[in-house]
Amino acid sequence: MQTLTLTRPGELRLTDTPAPSAPGAGESLVRVRASGVCGTDLHAFGGKQPFFTYPRIPGHELGVEVLAVGLDVTNVRVGDRCAVEPYLNCGRCIACRKGKTNCCETLQVLGVHVDGGWREEIIVPAAKLHRSAQLTFEQLALVETLGIGAHAVTRGDPTPGESTLVIGAGPIGLAVAQFAAVAGAKVTMLDVNDARRAFAADWLGVATLEARNLTPEKLRAELGGELPTLVFDATGSPASMRQSFLWPAQGGRMVFASLVQGEIAFDDPNFHRRELTLLSTRNSTAAEFKRIIALMESGRIDTAPWVTHRATIEEVPAVFASWTKPETGVVKAMIQL
Ligand SMILES: [Zn+2]
Ligand SMILES: [Zn+2]
Incomplete structure (x- = not known):
């Protein structure tokens, strides 16, 4: 065959x-x-x-x-x-x-x-x-990708209305943003690629920001005065992952949704000053597969x-x-x- x-x-x-x-x-x-x-x-x-x-x-x-x-x-x-x-x-x-x-x-x-x-x-x-008796084969093939986002959001556990930053608007970032939105979070996406930002804005209706030349001060201003309390990095870029320690507010949480080869170094005083929580996420569970299929069947996830x-x-x-x-x-x- x-x-x-x-x-x-x-x-x-x-x-x-x-x-x-x-x-x-x-x-x-x-x-x-x-x-x-x-x-x-x-x-x-x-x-x-x-x-x-x-x-x-x-x-x-x-x-x-x-x-x-x-x-x-x-x-x-x-x-x-x-x-x-x-x-x-x-x-x-x-x-x-x-x-x-x-x-x-x-x-x-x-x-x-x-x-x-x-x-x-x-x-x-x-x-x-x-x-699933309803979903097409293509939709069924997308369940695994969505699972990566769903599980990352389970790990980050956003509260309704929580200011949430998703870095990287590729498929994993889009899935993260979508499940964060389903959980009621207020999502902003960051990407260097214009087309990807436009896709995220059109399709998910989320706010987007150009990732280049961003500073914590600019981000704070863009988000109405406060840094996000939950940050996901879905870029697969070590440089972005290193930089992502700059974005969470004091007491914030970070989830590394994508994985890279090698080590990620970070500034420990910054990590401690903000009392950050750093989480990894890997794959997803059977319960998440069932939940995603139900969300797709009901049309909540498109x-x-x-x-x-x-x-x-x-x-x-x-x-x-x-x-x-x-x-x-x-x-x-x-x-x-
Ligand atoms: Zn995959
Ligand atoms: Zn085992």
């Missing part, structure tokens, strides 16, 4: 791999219908994703159709349309026992640590399938404008490099299978 394999950084190939056999107990065989292209995939293509090894079949944002189920599978049936929660956790470690399945000690993410879904068929644990680029599996190797360039205007590229 047709499969996209990242053989090494910079080389994504259309390959032929054997179709999977029948699903075992607790497993399901699914047909992949749509898969989003994530920052993780783009960074892996560039050789800059810290958890990635090669060769690897990428693909963790998946909208799938159930083809067969193994013994003891009751949550899905043949023909169901599902989102895949691509986080394979052990169920026994301290994080799993506390319900933090998203950061299991031995977590394996489909398409990152083990082969993922950029192929026609794949076997997954049925418990990782979340069905992701239709996200998909700016589409390609079939055959077309992907030729166009993939262009998706790594912000000037192509990519918000979310979708692979159709």
Whole structure:
């Protein structure tokens, strides 16, 4: 069957791999219908994703159709349309026992640590399938991306009306801004890219600010006299993450929603003077998948404008490099299978 394999950084190939056999107990065989292209995939293509090894079949944002189920599978049936929660956790470690399945000690993410879904068929644990009778395969493929934003907002825990700054208006920043807005926060977005700011302003109706040459004084003035009490960085840029320690108000919280290779240094007196709380966030949980699907089904979350680029599996190797360039205007590229 047709499969996209990242053989090494910079080389994504259309390959032929054997179709999977029948699903075992607790497993399901699914047909992949749509898969989003994530920052993780783009960074892996560039050789800059810290958890990635090669060769690897990428693909963790998946909208799938159930083809067969193994013994003891009751949550899905043949023909169901599902989102895949691509986080394979052990169920026994301290994080799993506390319900933090998203950061299991031995977590394996489909398409990152083990082969993922950029192929026609794949076997997954049925418990990782979340069905919807209403959503399209593309919408289902977007649930994982939205989960990153939803979980980041769970971590930051905004209160209604709280002044919240989201740095970076790419897909993760947009998802963060959207769930912060659902929680009632007052959201302002920061980006260096004019097109991305315009997209965020049009689509989410949030205030936006040019990130270049910003100072705490300017930010304070823009926000009506006070700095934000909650700051998310979703840029994947070490320079922005270092700088983000300047933006929270005294006693504020920061969430690093994106991850970078290497170390982030910060000025400790500034950190202590403001008594800042710094949080990381990783992946999302089954409960968040279910909540997101319900929000999409009810129309409270609308992701239709996200998909700016589409390609079939055959077309992907030729166009993939262009998706790594912000000037192509990519918000979310979708692979159709
Ligand atoms: Zn992703
Ligand atoms: Zn675990």
